[in-house]
Amino acid sequence: MKKKLLTITISSVLLTACITDPYTGQSRIRKSAIGGGVGAAVGAGAGTLFGGNDLKNAGLGALAGGIVGAAVGAYMDHQQQEMQQSLQGTGIEVQRTAENTLNITMPSSVTFAFDSADLTPQAQSALDSVAKVLNQYPDSTINVTGHTDDVGSDSYNQTLSERRAASVSSYLAQHSVNFSRLTQQGMGEKMPKVPNVDEANRAQNRRVELAIIANKNAGAAPQQGNPQQQGYPQQQGYPQQQGYPQQQQYNYPQ
Secondary structure: OHHHHHHHHHHHHHOOOOEEOOOOOOEEOOHHHHHHHHHHHHHHHHHHHHOOOHHHHHHHHHHHHHHHHHHHHHHHHHHHHHHHHHOOOOOOEEEEEEOOEEEEEEEHHHHEOOOOOOEOHHHHHHHHHHHHHHHHOOOEEEEEEEEOOOOOOHHHHHHHHHHHHHHHHHHHHHOOOOHHHEEEEEOOOOOOOOOOOOHHHHHHHOEEEEEEEEOOOOOOOOOOOOHHHHOOHHHOOOHHHHOOHHHHHOOOOO
């Protein structure tokens, strides 16, 4: 009976309604439901590590894990939708590559001129939109990766990919994306998207990718009454600043 209840607990997290994708018109399972199911399964396993009644602990862990997983999934659902809307028609791809990860691919036709690491006006306009969405969803880190085709030496392509990743990362930081959220790297020609067999394929391989990875607390409700946000009491004055009671009431013998 208890095992059945545990199964129901985990399964219930998955019972969210299908939604219609506003970009394709197709029905799909809400990503937050998948995240909730994964979180519930992980939480159930973690719950049994605390000793005592394993089924009870697993059930509590499943519930907690499911709530957290669903929150992260919903957080990324909303961010994905806003990012797709803001970049619609730019030629930039926005894909959900994992439950907690959103991948943005910026092709060379949008970002840089040939053999250059200077952002084009078109790239700057697109990154303005990216930065705006990122600032609305701060509970994530962003890994910026530069890629090249196979034309030129390995060392030259490696340096060029690093410069291009740095250009994108710096632009985002200049537009209020917290620099501590950003990491950057260049992969040179080592990770082609498609085989470098012709110019059309090489153009696809010249790209910059942004992997937006949700923090584990993404989507959690903000804490109310956080002292750091409202100011510690000493900022308003401790009682001793107004005088201890003994200074006003105690009469010491002469």
